[in-house]
Amino acid sequence: MDASISRIADYASTLEYESLPAEVVHECKRRLVDTVGCALGAFDDEPSRIARLLASRVEAPGGARVFGTGQPALPELATFANGVMARYLDGNDVFPGGGHPSDVIPAVLAAVDVACADGHAAITAIVLAYEIYGHLFRAASMRDRGLDHVFYTAVASAVGAARVLGLDRTRTAQAVALAVTPNIALHATRRGDLSMWKGVAAGNAARNGVFATLLAARGMTGPDKAIDGAHGLRELLGSFELGEFGGDGQPF
Numbered sequence: 001m002d003a004s005i006s007r008i009a010d011y012a013s014t015l016e017y018e019s020l021p022a023e024v025v026h027e028c029k030r031r032l033v034d035t036v037g038c039a040l041g042a043f044d045d046e047p048s049r050i051a052r053l054l055a056s057r058v059e060a061p062g063g064a065r066v067f068g069t070g071q072p073a074l075p076e077l078a079t080f081a082n083g084v085m086a087r088y089l090d091g092n093d094v095f096p097g098g099g100h101p102s103d104v105i106p107a108v109l110a111a112v113d114v115a116c117a118d119g120h121a122a123i124t125a126i127v128l129a130y131e132i133y134g135h136l137f138r139a140a141s142m143r144d145r146g147l148d149h150v151f152y153t154a155v156a157s158a159v160g161a162a163r164v165l166g167l168d169r170t171r172t173a174q175a176v177a178l179a180v181t182p183n184i185a186l187h188a189t190r191r192g193d194l195s196m197w198k199g200v201a202a203g204n205a206a207r208n209g210v211f212a213t214l215l216a217a218r219g220m221t222g223p224d225k226a227i228d229g230a231h232g233l234r235e236l237l238g239s240f241e242l243g244e245f246g247g248d249g250q251p252f
Contacts, residue, residue: 031092
């Protein structure tokens with residue numbers, strides 16, 4: 001198995017709520033409230049209406065709810081609609097030059113809805129997704145290659161959703177591979193006359209991360225060396241190391 005994906009899957013399988021410092025839990029709650037607030041602020045904007053309209057075409061009992069409607073939709077479409085609302089006003093938290101890590105939160109919440117999971121599960125998965133996002137951002141610069149940072153959102157969303165849905169290590173690794181391989185986006189999104197897509201690309205990435213996890217949960221497999229192998233991410237971006245994830249004495 002791909003060594004980098006193996007490390008991510010190991011971490012996703014072992015991080016526990018009890019290992020999270022109180023200040024990390026507090027900061028996670030702050031970002032959760034902030035993200036929902038941003039989504040409510042953008043509720044009436046046109047891209048938000050478009051995304052909700054697409055999500056509303058199919059009512060899916062046991063699916064995930066769309067913010068402000070209560071309608072259960074397909075999890076990936078609910079993630080897109082909620083992700084668009086959370087991101088469109090450009091008010092959510094930010095890594096300078098590296099995008100908005102809170103874009104992963106709608107993906108985790110969709111998985112929480114599907115799994116009927118509790119608050120501890122949600123917080124653990126959000127912290128986990130932040131760790132994956134942050135380490136990818138610091139290790140592998142997408143923008144330097146003309147690529148978009150929403151790649152980090154897709155991968156981190158897949159990991160967070162996989163944790164909530166209870167995927168084992170093997171299927172979590174497949175979810176990561178399925179998120180890495182098809183989600184290399186162009187940074188043209190953020191150049192020139194900005195279109196609506198600039199504000200919804202992250203919601204789309206979160207959607208793709210959830211979809212990758214749903215595929216893996218059903219047994220779909222991805223390339224076995226999507227990061228470290230021939231024509232993989234490392235070959236595209238150059239050599240990089242993910243560093244040490246939070247916990248066991250390492251800061252989150």
